[in-house]
Amino acid sequence: xxxxxxxxxxxxxxxxxxxxxxxxxxxxxxxxxxxxxxxxxxxxxxxxxxxxxxxxxxxxxxxxxxxxxxxxxxxxxxxxxxxxxxxxxxxxxxxxxxxxxxxxxxxxxxxxxxxxxxxxxxxxxxxxxxxxxxxxxxxxxxxxxxxxxxxxxxxxxxxxxxxxxxxxxxxxxxxxxxxxxxxxxxxxxxxxxxxxxxxxxxxxxxxxxxxxxxxxxxxxxxxxxxxxxxxxxxxxxxxxxxxxxxxxxxxxxxxx
Amino acid sequence: xxxxxxxxxxxxxxxxxxxxxxxxxxxxxxxxxxxxxxxxxxxxxxxxxxxxxxxxxxxxxxxxxxxxxxxxxxxxxxxxxxxxxxxxxxxxxxxxxxxxxxxxxxxxxxxxxxxxxxxxxxxxxxxxxxxxxxxxxxxxxxxxxxxxxxxxxxxxxxxxxxxxxxxxxxxxxxxxxxxxxxxxxxxxxxxxxxxxxxxxxxxxxxxxxxxxxxxxxxxxxxxxxxxxxxxxxxxxxxxxxxxxxxxxxxxxxxxxxxxxxxxxxxxxxxxxxxxxxxxxxxxxxxxxxxxxxxxxxxxxxxxxxxxxxxxxxxxxxxxxxxxxxxxxxxxxxxxxxxxxxxxxxxxxxxxxxxxxxxxxxxxxxxxxxxxxxxxxxxxxxxxxxxxxxxxxxxxxxxxxxxxxxxxxxxxxxxxxxxxxxxxxxxxxxxxxxxxxxxxxxxxxxx
Numbered sequence: 001x002x003x004x005x006x007x008x009x010x011x012x013x014x015x016x017x018x019x020x021x022x023x024x025x026x027x028x029x030x031x032x033x034x035x036x037x038x039x040x041x042x043x044x045x046x047x048x049x050x051x052x053x054x055x056x057x058x059x060x061x062x063x064x065x066x067x068x069x070x071x072x073x074x075x076x077x078x079x080x081x082x083x084x085x086x087x088x089x090x091x092x093x094x095x096x097x098x099x100x101x102x103x104x105x106x107x108x109x110x111x112x113x114x115x116x117x118x119x120x121x122x123x124x125x126x127x128x129x130x131x132x133x134x135x136x137x138x139x140x141x142x143x144x145x146x147x148x149x150x151x152x153x154x155x156x157x158x159x160x161x162x163x164x165x166x167x168x169x170x171x172x173x174x175x176x177x178x179x180x181x182x183x184x185x186x187x188x189x190x191x192x193x194x195x196x197x198x199x200x201x202x203x204x205x206x207x208x209x210x211x212x213x214x215x216x217x218x219x220x221x222x223x224x225x226x227x228x229x230x231x232x233x234x235x236x237x238x239x240x241x242x243x244x245x246x247x248x249x250x251x252x253x254x255x256x
Numbered sequence: 257x258x259x260x261x262x263x264x265x266x267x268x269x270x271x272x273x274x275x276x277x278x279x280x281x282x283x284x285x286x287x288x289x290x291x292x293x294x295x296x297x298x299x300x301x302x303x304x305x306x307x308x309x310x311x312x313x314x315x316x317x318x319x320x321x322x323x324x325x326x327x328x329x330x331x332x333x334x335x336x337x338x339x340x341x342x343x344x345x346x347x348x349x350x351x352x353x354x355x356x357x358x359x360x361x362x363x364x365x366x367x368x369x370x371x372x373x374x375x376x377x378x379x380x381x382x383x384x385x386x387x388x389x390x391x392x393x394x395x396x397x398x399x400x401x402x403x404x405x406x407x408x409x410x411x412x413x414x415x416x417x418x419x420x421x422x423x424x425x426x427x428x429x430x431x432x433x434x435x436x437x438x439x440x441x442x443x444x445x446x447x448x449x450x451x452x453x454x455x456x457x458x459x460x461x462x463x464x465x466x467x468x469x470x471x472x473x474x475x476x477x478x479x480x481x482x483x484x485x486x487x488x489x490x491x492x493x494x495x496x497x498x499x500x501x502x503x504x505x506x507x508x509x510x511x512x513x514x515x516x517x518x519x520x521x522x523x524x525x526x527x528x529x530x531x532x533x534x535x536x537x538x539x540x541x542x543x544x545x546x547x548x549x550x551x552x553x554x555x556x557x558x559x560x561x562x563x564x565x566x567x568x569x570x571x572x573x574x575x576x577x578x579x580x581x582x583x584x585x586x587x588x589x590x591x592x593x594x595x596x597x598x599x600x601x602x603x604x605x606x607x608x609x610x611x612x613x614x615x616x617x618x619x620x621x622x623x624x625x626x627x628x629x630x631x632x633x634x635x636x637x638x639x640x641x642x643x644x645x646x647x648x649x650x651x652x653x654x655x656x657x658x659x660x661x662x663x664x665x666x667x668x669x670x671x672x673x674x675x676x677x678x679x680x681x682x683x684x685x686x687x688x689x690x691x692x693x694x695x696x697x698x699x700x701x702x
Contacts, residue, residue: 152277161279169284170363173332173678174420174651176608186276216421219385219392223363224284226387245278252282 153241157234164232169224171250172216183218183248185225191238193230198222201245221248286678288334289419292362292386293324295338296379297345302372309401316345316370319379322408323366323415325452326426330416330652331681336362349382354389362386364419366411377401381411383418393418405454410701425647426451429495429697430654431469431478432672434458435690439661439668446480448495451647451696453686459493468512471697473561473605473648474519478695479503481513490524492539504542512556517563523547525555525568534568534585547585558610559583560603560627567591567601567610567627578612580627591629600643603627606650609677613642613655622655622675635679645695652676654685656692 153161175181188197200206200222206215225231225246233241296316298306306315327333341348342356349367357365368381376398383393395414397407406427413424434447446466449456460466460482467488469480476495481488490513493500503513508528515522516536523536534547534557548554552572559566567580578592578601592598596616603610607627614621614634620641623634641657654674661668670692672685685694 152275153279158279162281162283165279165281166283167285169281170289171284171286172289172420173286174416174422174649176606212417213421216419219388221281223385223387224281227363241277243276245276246281247278248281250282250284253284253286 153234160232164228165224165246168228169248170220171253172220173254175213175217175250175254179213181214181217181250183214183221185218185221185246185248187225187231187244187246189231189233189242189244191242193233195225195229195231198225217248217250221246224248288332289363290336290361291327291333291364291366291415291419292336292341292357292360293320293327293338294341294343294348294365294367295320295345296368296370296381297349298370302370305372306370306377306401306404310404312404315377315401315404316368319370319404319408319411320366320368322405322452323412326409326412327415329452329683331676331678332416332420336360352384352386354384354386357384357386364392364415366415368411372401373398375401377404377407379407379411381414383415405450406700409450409452413699413701422651423649423699425649425652425696425699427699427701428648429471429700430672430685430694431459431471431480431495431697432656432687432691432694433466433469434687435670435692436462446478446493447687447689447691449687456688468643468693470514470645470695472515472519473517473698474515476697476700477515477519479513479515479522481510490522503537503539504544506544514558516559517561523557523559523566525557527553534566547583548581548588549585554579556600558602561605561607565603565627567603569599569601569612578610578625578629580610591627592625592632593629594632602644602646604646604650605648609650611644611646611653613644622653624653624677633679635675635677636673636682641673643693647696648698654694654696656694658692 152158184201186199186201187195190196200218202214205211206218231244295314296319298314298316303314303316306312312318324335328335340360342359343353345367346369347353348365349369352365352367363386365384365386366381367384368379371378377400378396378398380394380396382391384390385392393414395411397410399407409427412426416422416424416426428451429448430451431446431448434445436443436445443462444466445462446459446469447456448459465483467481469478471478478493478495480491480493482491483489488510490503490506490510491500492503503522506526508526509532511525511527511532513522513524520540521536521538523534525532525534531551532553532555533549534554535544536547537544547557547566548568548570550570550572552570553576554568554570554572557566557568564583565580566583566585567578569576570579571577572579573590576597576599577590578598579588579590581588591610592612594614594616596614598612598614600613601610602612604624609624610627611622611624614623619637620639621634622636622641622644623632625632635653638657639660641655644653644655646653652674653676654672656670657673658670659668670690672687672691672694673682674685675682685691
């Protein structure tokens with residue numbers, strides 16, 4: 001009795017059946033890198049043409065022979081500058097060499113005692129000399145002066161590089177902000193800042209199961225580097241930055 | 257002395273060699289990723305076959321348009337203007353000329369082709385990384401031609417997943433309450449549509465009032481409330497078969513039924529003698545279990561995706577606030593402490609956030625907070641809006657918003673809106689009629 005009442009009370013029994021398209025399972029087939037579909041004769045011709053064009057493009061893009069020349073040409077220049085900077089630094093800051101300077105000064109002093117006018121001349125001359133040296137050093141600023149430190153980039157150099165990559169990196173917005181996802185990429189750079197080689201340091205993690213987010217982040221970082229090149233690297237000190245490591249971490253941005 | 261220098265040199269040399277410059281990149285672009293969706297190429301024979309069956313001029317273009325629209329709606333991608341494409345679809349599908357796509361600033365490229373084989377629709381598509389110049393994914397689907405829209409949604413999901421790392425949400429449906437008529441005399445029907453608003457169907461005729469439809473997180477079952485002789489009843493509806501049943505008759509009023517994460521239970525609140533508490537019902541043996549027992553009003557329960565916790569709203573602290581408890585009703589903790597009233601908490605399918613409606617100083621907000629109540633973020637503010645429901649990947653919320661009526665009682669409308677977690681990508685979801693109480697399905701292709 002109860003069943004009949006319950007059935008009678010169903011408000012939709014008398015209505016038309018729901019007209020919905022049936023859910024049909026879709027066969028998903030993994031297909032190979034190269035398509036197995038035989039090309040039509042016309043398509044073949046088109047592909048061959050495309051390939052020829054690509055070859056041309058590739059040859060246009062291939063690293064020109066100049067690259068080898070660039071190294072010796074470009075590398076010594078900054079070194080010379082560094083040497084010059086070193087010399088200046090040595091004069092001002094190197095305590096070991098300060099002794100000789102003091103000695104020289106003392107010698108001057110000895111002479112100056114005899115001819116006060118020549119002291120003024122010497123001072124003037126030294127001013128001119130230092131001004132000339134500064135000119136030769138391409139107007140080195142205080143920031144650039146810091147770049148002499150072989151252990152890293154100066155703050156302004158680092159900021160310039162960061163600002164450039166910030167603009168190129170499209171952060172995948174679906175990444176979780178509460179997971180540690182740090183992608184470290186080691187770069188080998190040409191003197192003009194273009195990429196010679198890029199290598200993901202935790203490459204093995206890319207293909208591990210459950211590391212989909214890491215893979216997505218790593219790929220986005222690689223895209224950013226490619227999009228940005230040539231990188232905004234300092235014009236001097238190639239030896240310092242010819243190898244760089246970029247650590248991509250999106251957590252700060254994703255946390256908002 | 258010489259020995260000392262040599263030692264010093266030996267110590268210093270490795271330090272110099274190891275001094276690799278490291279630069280931390282902690283900021284980037286949050287702008288949508290530029291992506292080129294090349295129309296799927298199609299041979300003339302297939303084109304005419306699909307035109308005959310589906311009445312569509314070029315099914316390849318139609319499918320690629322679905323993909324393009326989905327990606328754009330997500331707010332994470334910027335599909336580029338097709339007029340700027342340099343390579344023809346037929347050739348791009350065989351081998352993209354990356355220089356051409358690079359030129360228009362595309363970072364990803366989708367190509368593919370459609371064929372008519374054995375009365376079936378076969379779609380192949382490939383996703384390319386333009387900057388790296390390599391293929392990221394290649395898949396083929398075969399189905400009946402009438403499923404062509406779903407193929408577009410599945411391709412969108414695959415692309416979304418490959419480029420963002422999280423599951424997509426395009427091959428899904430939304431069930432909602434369709435509303436027609438004046439504010440005082442509304443006809444409410446149960447309706448369902450694809451997440452992009454297409455394939456809209458009405459599931460009831462509107463004779464009875466329907467409320468709070470909710471999709472099962474595991475299959476195409478829906479639970480909802482419908483009034484029978486002025487008493488609300490909880491129904492179960494199988495979307496695939498059209499079969500439905502009454503879950504049971506409960507004493508007093510019943511509110512807001514919702515599935516457990518495994519789809520085996522329904523959690524809801526019953527009101528008796530002015531008090532409302534939370535109960536669960538096992539759908540197999542129909543055993544009802546009381547979860548809360550408090551003189552205050554406890555409503556809107558929602559399970560965490562692992563089924564271990566339940567969030568609900570209660571006025572046990574005088575004002576309506578959000579609470580979290582173990583699934584057996586123990587360890588009740590209040591998590592919302594902001595100004596205003598909090599309601600309709602819904603646990604994200606990702607498990608990290610709880611979405612809610614907040615009423616403060618006469619305005620309604622849809623917001624999210626972490627499951628411990630920290631990090632409250634209000635995503636959108638309006639005159640009246642409520643009932644957020646999560647997309648299956650926990651990235652987008654759909655809710656409904658009502659407009660103010662004028663002094664004559666005119667101008668009332670209720671519409672569905674979606675917003676993503678950034679709070680910027682707010683969009684109205686087109687529906688044939690006014691709409692309220694939306695609920696997002698799980699992925700159909702799962």
